[in-house]
Amino acid sequence: MARSSSSDAMVQWHRIEALVKAWLDERQQLIVLLCALQGIRGLSRSDMPRQQQLQHFCELLMDYISAGYFEVYRELVNEARHFHRENPGLTHQILRQLDSSTDEALAFNADFENPDTCATLKAELPQRISRLMETLEERFSLEDQLILSIHQQEPPLKQAMH
Numbered sequence: 214m215a216r217s218s219s220s221d222a223m224v225q226w227h228r229i230e231a232l233v234k235a236w237l238d239e240r241q242q243l244i245v246l247l248c249a250l251q252g253i254r255g256l257s258r259s260d261m262p263r264q265q266q267l268q269h270f271c272e273l274l275m276d277y278i279s280a281g282y283f284e285v286y287r288e289l290v291n292e293a294r295h296f297h298r299e300n301p302g303l304t305h306q307i308l309r310q311l312d313s314s315t316d317e318a319l320a321f322n323a324d325f326e327n328p329d330t331c332a333t334l335k336a337e338l339p340q341r342i343s344r345l346m347e348t349l350e351e352r353f354s355l356e357d358q359l360i361l362s363i364h365q366q367e368p369p370l371k372q373a374m375h
Contacts, residue, residue, distance in 0.1 A: 225295065229288050233360060236285050239277050240353065246270040247349065250342055264328055271326040278318055281311075281356065293363045300362060307359045314352035321345050 250263075250270055286308065293299045321341060325331045331338075
């Protein structure tokens with residue numbers, strides 16, 4: 214029975230490891246796109262490549278945040294419970310702090326995902342990108358803290374046998 218439990222624990226750990234790795238890869242793509250957009254000083258309707266880049270960034274940003282909330286955070290909390298690594302106070306505090314950066318990201322997306330809306334707000338774009346960069350930097354730090362507080366670098370062999 215302990216062997217089955219150990220095997221199940223390993224499968225769960227590897228599944229979560231793959232999920233976190235894919236999500237962090239998506240984060241890296243997000244950072245690269247955000248850095249590319251940082252130099253934008255406003256958009257005109259004729260600047261289609263930049264407009265498309267901005268729309269792609271907005272899509273990736275929403276995918277990243279959705280994956281965090283609806284997959285990664287949930288799986289990490291489940292892992293913490295399963296392997297008895299719970300720190301509910303810290304986890305709740307981090308998740309609550311992530312909410313404000315989510316609001317900022319949602320607002321950015323609402324303003325800049327649509328070319329028409331984006332055109333009316335083009336003068337604000339450079340400062341909004343800067344503000345979003347700061348917000349995402351804080352968010353990534355919180356997410357890293359959440360991952361490191363729960364998901365160990367090595368499979369939990371000893372804990373799985375209990």
